[in-house]
Amino acid sequence: MSPLHVLVVDDHAMFRTGVRAELQKDPGVVVVGEAEDVDTAVPAVLAARPDVVLLDVHMPGGGGAEVIRRVLPQAPEVRFLALSVSDAAEDVIGVIRAGARGYVTKTISGAELVDALHRVASGDAVFSPRLAGFVLDAFAGTIEVAQVDEDLDRLTEREREVMRLIARGYAYKEVAKELFISVKTVETHVSSVLRKLQLSSRHELTKWASDRRLI
Incomplete structure (x- = not known):
């Protein structure tokens, strides 16, 4: 199996460093780049064409949803997994509506994160349990x-x-x-x-x- 190529987008350098170190413990994952905001993320994703972008939701320049909106028309094959401290419904629904394939919170373990990335790359939708309810409710019409x-x-x-x-x-x-x-x-x-x-x-x-x- 070829390794999973991941690009990490987050506006906190220490967090990016920690995520990179955690992901690189898995020989099946290669971190191909990093970015700190919307304006650096878009060209980085388009240049690297990773399998999955691990994407923060709130950051300078319009947030994760804006990165997805700019990238997908040019690189529809790239998958996005949102990773955020926020578990608010509007954040979850907003980034999923933009085109993310999953949303997990930063309480996730390293092993769980690697598993989530592989699942998103294979086409699955991945959510932390509480967040899955938001998405189901939104599509069912419970949340307007x-x-x-x-x-x-x-x-x-x-x-x-x-x-x-x-x-x-x-x-x-x-x-x-x-x-x-x-x-x-x-x-x-x-x-x-x-x-x-x-x-x-x-x-x-x-x-x-x-x-x-x-x-």
Whole structure:
């Protein structure tokens, strides 16, 4: 069997180094390149034509979904496996809709990751168990994906971060500490989120986010 060629895309250099080291323990895997953002990933993938791209979801330049959208028209044979710390429904569904063949979280073990890469390369769809439910629900119509996208498009990236933490029950001070911003800035973002989503309280926001599997 020929070795599996993998290209790693992640904006954290230490993480790329760790993944490369883990993957190269398997003699059946060859890491053929790395990239740190959308603008470096697209030419790297097109030049290397790997079997699978191990792709971070959130990174500079538009994220993993943007890499897939740019690459697939020129290299439809390349498969993509998303690897992220996020297990939020809109992240999972967004990158799958763009064309990824799987989505696993960064809690995965090295052996499990190698197995997932081989399965994606062979044509399987691979998901962490909790995430598979999101995808099934989306295609079954339980999650109104178009509506979720439309609502989220009204929010800035920072507003989404604040919204998710508030919906998870964080106090304003905890959100401020988590995102390295002031409490006043958190209050401003929350007011903006409530206004844009036409909600009137934190309780409504939590219910809104829970109903859409965003927390």
